[in-house]
């Protein structure tokens with residue numbers, strides 16, 4: 001077959017296009033095909049994908065263990081309440097859907113992490129989960145709520161909000177250097 | 181800073197600091213982070229994606245105590261060629277480049293810092309440095325990380341550390357990579373054994389131009405595999421130890437080559453320079469291998485001096501996206517090979533002129 005575009009070189013690339021819901025196949029030579037689809041990425045993915053990793057791991061395990069894992073995951077098909085992922089789906093795609101997956105699959109995680117990591121516990125830098133800036137921001141929103149409560153004459157609510165603000169303020173301003 | 185700045189510049193600011201390291205080309209640090217309370221990119225909605233972008237944008241463009249000047253580019257607005265060039269420059273991942281709607285990147289003018297938003301994780305902070313600067317690049321990336329953490333609450337747990345979509349990144353979220361030029365170890369066929377050794381030590385080794393081209397240009401990227409159960413500083417130290425060991429092996433392999441086959445070596449390296457200077461058609465494979473030989477020849481003092489940064493620039497330029505950007509049009513592979521040869525000659529003769537001028541200047545004084 002001869003290339004449908006230059007009508008010179010032999011066609012060795014098939015390009016399938018969908019036009020008006022109909023599949024149309026066209027045959028081009030390498031040079032013309034590259035002209036129509038010039039950006040084949042010649043650069044590769046990030047280091048070793050977990051898909052590869054986990055499927056390798058499954059293959060390395062003796063058949064009985066693999067079966068056990070399958071049975072175990074089939075038996076309790078817990079879905080992550082936030083993203084709906086099951087452990088089975090996770091093993092397939094190698095990625096969690098949300099931070100709560102780490103809670104949801106807490107029972108299975110150590111077994112997995114032991115194989116792909118150096119341990120099952122974070123020993124690196126600790127994140128200060130509450131920062132001064134965030135508390136200040138919180139105080140600001142609370143002050144707005146306080147104003148609204150006073151305007152609407154919800155004095156009980158206002159008192160509660162005021163106490164909350166005081167508590168937060170004491171956290172921010174008692175910490176010496178401003179650090180909690 | 182508009183996108184053209186990043187597309188046409190094959191010699192970004194971060195590549196200009198030369199420190200005379202002829203084996204280590206560059207260092208890259210990457211930190212993976214997610215924002216608490218929003219699902220990860222593989223399961224979130226478009227609204228959630230927008231929310232993440234807004235949060236990162238607010239933080240990075242906030243005027244208050246912000247030492248950074250980032251430019252922002254949503255991926256969906258970029259034509260294919262632009263995306264490809266950012267991939268070739270290692271500023272975005274191939275994964276992000278494929279996106280139709282979601283995802284964006286923030287880049288500083290010198291390209292030392294880039295932040296991918298809504299790739300596999302909500303936030304990927306990257307810091308690039310020339311030569312071997314593992315700890316330094318890490319400190320810089322961590323500074324941005326700390327800056328962001330003042331505006332954003334990360335998904336973080338006491339037990340598992342920074343929570344990431346993929347459990348291979350959980351914990352520190354840290355991936356540190358060093359790019360090495362190892363021609364002597366490659367030509368003496370020691371790399372396979374060495375890669376096995378490094379893998380056993382918990383490292384990942386890849387070629388720079390991608391898999392399947394493992395030793396194209398004899399450039400390898402070594403990164404840590406482990407992110408959980410070790411501290412950041414231990415991870416960096418272990419990488420440094422492995423890299424230093426590899427550098428020693430490369431140096432002794434070079435010495436051995438010089439002793440065993442000096443004239444064959446000089447001939448081979450000189451021929452490569454000749455090819456780069458006079459060839460009219462160059463595939464990317466041939467260009468990469470000639471550049472590798474020339475880099476080796478320059479560092480052994482067998483060839484005329486060419487700066488490391490010039491050679492690094494050439495390594496970027498030989499990639500298909502760059503060539504097409506330079507020429508200003510899409511090219512067929514055969515045409516690319518012709519322009520590649522021309523581009524390299526232009527680049528190398530620029531260098532020759534500046535070296536000659538320097539000499540003349542000294543004479544006239």
Ligand SMILES: [Zn+2]
Pocket residue numbers: 003004005006007008009028029030031032033
């Ligand atoms: Zn044709």
Ligand SMILES: [Zn+2]
Pocket residue numbers: 080081082083084085096097098099100101102104
């Ligand atoms: Zn989930």
